Amino acid sequence: MAYNEGSFKAKLTSLNESQDSIVTVAQWIMFHRRHAALTAQLWSASLQESPSANRKLNLLYLANEVVQQSRARGKMDFKTAFEPLIADATASAYKGANPDVQGKIRRVVEVWRQRNIFDTTIQQGVEKKLDELDKAKGSSRLGGGGGRLGGSLFGGGSGGVAPELEAINKTQAALTKAETASKSPVTAAIAKYTETIDPAAVVPSAPVRAAKLRGLVKDLMGAQNAVDASMNSRRQLLEGLEKLLAANRYQLAREEATSRDLGTKIDSMEAIIRDVEDSIMRGVEPLPVNGNGDGVEPERPETEGFTPPPPEIES
Template identity: 45%
Template sequence: MAYTDDAVLSKLSALNETHESIATTAQWIMFHRRHASQTVHLWLTKLKDLPSAKRLNMIYLANEVTQQSKARHKEDFLNAFSPFIADATAVAYKGAPIDVQAKLRRVVDVWRERSIFDREILQDLDAKLAEIDRTRPAAHVGVFGSGHSLSSSSASSVPAELIALAKAQQAVAKAVQPMKTSLKNANTEYEKSVDPATTSAPLPVQAARLNGLLKTLANAEGAVTQCIQARRDLIRELEKILATNREALDSDEKQMMELSGRRTEVEQKRQTIERAIVGGLTTEELSGGAASGSPLPEPDRPQVEALTPPHVQDHVEDFHGNSSSAGHQPQNGQPQPTAFQGAAAPGDGQAAFPSSAPGIEILSNLASQYQAVPLNGSKKRKIETSDEFPDLGGDDGIDADVKEILRKESHSS
């Protein structure tokens, strides 16, 4: 068929979604690569006239032509498609169903992975698609994992950052059910083909059954491939969101450190001003001290009464009578007790004991001041009771209870 505008439009009108139709049309177009520029203009016009459901086939055709041209190092169609591919893809993307948009994004990812178009063209294309996603009403964005759309009565709308992820999730949900059905049919047909009962059928019948089984297996394989691709797209979108949030997290942590440093600086400044207020400094004095770098003087501490109790030595001296004579004067008309006269002073190396010590200890101390009486054999020298203890004269400050104990001890001996 000779190359004419009508021939090109006829080929484009007969294009369908099968790979055979797309490959055949692409080969015919590439054969007439001398008319690449005119072909691309006719292709763009036809794409805009088609309904949104059939525009995907036109993008598939452009993908086939450009990839084959790239592989064969023929730059004619690459140069012809480059100025229009971003706008054409955006036209096909806008208003398309969720699953069609996911397929279009997959084509764009293939162009990026294989470097079919320049980086600037792909960046412009990504910006156009992102703008379409942002302007899409929330009521038309699907919920994760469901085929229903959000309505005004929905609890919440999907954020703009998650629209692409929602589309990928919906594509997976739509691909899973056909895959399960195709797998079930393929497994059933395969089990029938290996059943011994079917081997007795005539050979033409067996051949027909095997042909049908091959088609069923091919359909199941295509459904599984589509589901795998949908899951890969979903994982890719998840990785994009994860990378974006990691970068945002690093930025937030840096801002947090900066704010913490500023808060510490302001707190120190506030404390400096408060100390200046307590110290009675003026603004000029505070500014001068800050300029010189010298720290502000600390305010004087308030005078407080000491709470330390008197030393215990003072009480010991009062107890032994070594304090001033004023300590022995009667108070309130009552005589004050004095130390035992027979006890040694604390400075003489002898242990002092209070007047209220038990009688046995007093008796032991008194006995230690006299020499022991020598014993001759088993006889003891009789000591007069009246001479056992010296006459100390009067009570000498001995307590009445102690005196009674001494009296009983002397009678018992």
Template identity: 25%
Template sequence: MSFSEDRLVTKLNGLDETQDSIVGASRWVLGQHKNIKEIAASWDTFVSKPTINTRRKLLAIYLANDVVQQAKHKRVSEVGVAFGEIMPGALSRVYPELSSEMRQKVRRVVDIWKQRQVFSDSVLKKIYAQLKNAAPHHSSSSSLTSSSSAALTPELQRVVETFDQLTRSQADVNSSKTRFDSSVEALDPTSAVYTDNYKTIQKIGQTAKDALQLSVANREKAIKELQVLLDFQNEQLQQDQNLISEINAIIAAKDPLSLQSAPVEDEVLPVYEPSDGSDSDTDKSDVDEQDTAGRRRRKSSTQSIEDKDDAKRLKTVAVEAQSGLEEGSESADPATYEPTPAEVAVNSPMAVTSSIQDLLSKLAS
């Protein structure tokens, strides 16, 4: 079977701390020993990627350790040569990234290489030089990371926890998938126990599917948490933009230039008491109008009665005056009767006329 870099990456991603996982991947690599240079180069590329976490890089070093030791035991020298060419450079990039505990594990592996003479002396000398030149690891960086994680908002904390679960589930997916692929490759249809082996593969396949289902659930959860975080940030963005607009409006309203250029009104408009449009205002208005109309009707009626009374009095005075004149003219004796000045004033036509004029004046007023 020809070498596939993607297949190697899959196996590296599926490694865990168990011996079975390391040994199984090591056998696959040794089975591709004819392409060992390509395998070593792909391994170097994998551990040099900054996106690969340090735990997975340490597991890759464990795999390389088992590969070169098994190759030496089986006298496949080209494997040790190929990894010896890339190992000093790879460790120069990986070792400084590791924690103190991981560095101790790598140093024990290198000491084993020296004891068992897995690599040549020149290669081992370069490797030890890289370990010695690496900057000392400070534990404060890990405490800083933990303190930073503790200071995360609840939304970000949930996202971090979800991605931690996703990372762990992905490791199980890679491991179970690698085991399933190896089992399928080893399945021989001509074997007498083919049926039993097929049932075993079914179980291994179900384990891989269960791991994948868990990974799918974790990814859906991660997408949901990220969507919540995205929606929250969009809301905060809109609020910030609204606050910017509000500040701009306040600054523009307080600008001295705008205040000086504002027009001054010559006359003050009258202020009317606003009506709330309630029924009480309408009823009050109707009552006021009814009262006004009633007073006008009563005044008109009173004035009409007074006018009639005055007209009656005027008519009575006129009749009495006329009767007085007639009686005076018939009964008065010119020889014996001499009217007094008061009688003359009362009975004279001018007096009657004056009385009528007085009544008319009263009516007019």
């Protein structure tokens, strides 16, 4: 297929998330290396115009494959063509994507950094744009963007929580929230209490003092409620951890029993193998492993004789 804008867009239409698809399209693009500059421009426009976050991710994977493979072959045409566009394109793919897609984009960018795929200034520009997007939406790299994590570029590996840990993760998040919420009222209540019982403090009139004491008690109770909420969340977390620990201990005991049983079977089979090998060396037929293993040959079944009975004589 000759290279032109139409054929390039047709190739992009056939692109999907599988590694085979990405590699196939990348090979076609690299074959038309003399059109590297146009390829980069058309690729960038296609990514910017796409409404799908997954589609943008696939296009980013494609650029990654083209640049890395051509660079490995000593051809810098695509690296040079993509460098002026890669930061804006990556930011476009990252912006508005869900945490799973953002985590995958972060891993691609991390691979670029580790392998020095792009010049340092280009790499820094890419990371700066992603950091600014995270900051704008109030998320951290670890929370919203997936952070600099390892993993396959084409596989799942989204950095998500294992199903067995989802409840633990939610409880931990609730605990962190409750613990944070309790710090301010506790600090304020203790400071107010310390100020109230200070011997050097001026004692107001009885009505004023009573009102202040009632206010202090109210603050102390509010702080206590906040601490109780944190305690309840921590108890729930410990309960979930203990259940998870108990379940894994139970499974470990079962696996240990299974391992011992398999070990016994292995030892038994190895003993039989040694007997068979010894019998081969001695030229003696080995005993059977299964069936009738007492060494006594079973009785032969009754069979019909070969001589037919004499015919009946008519009287």
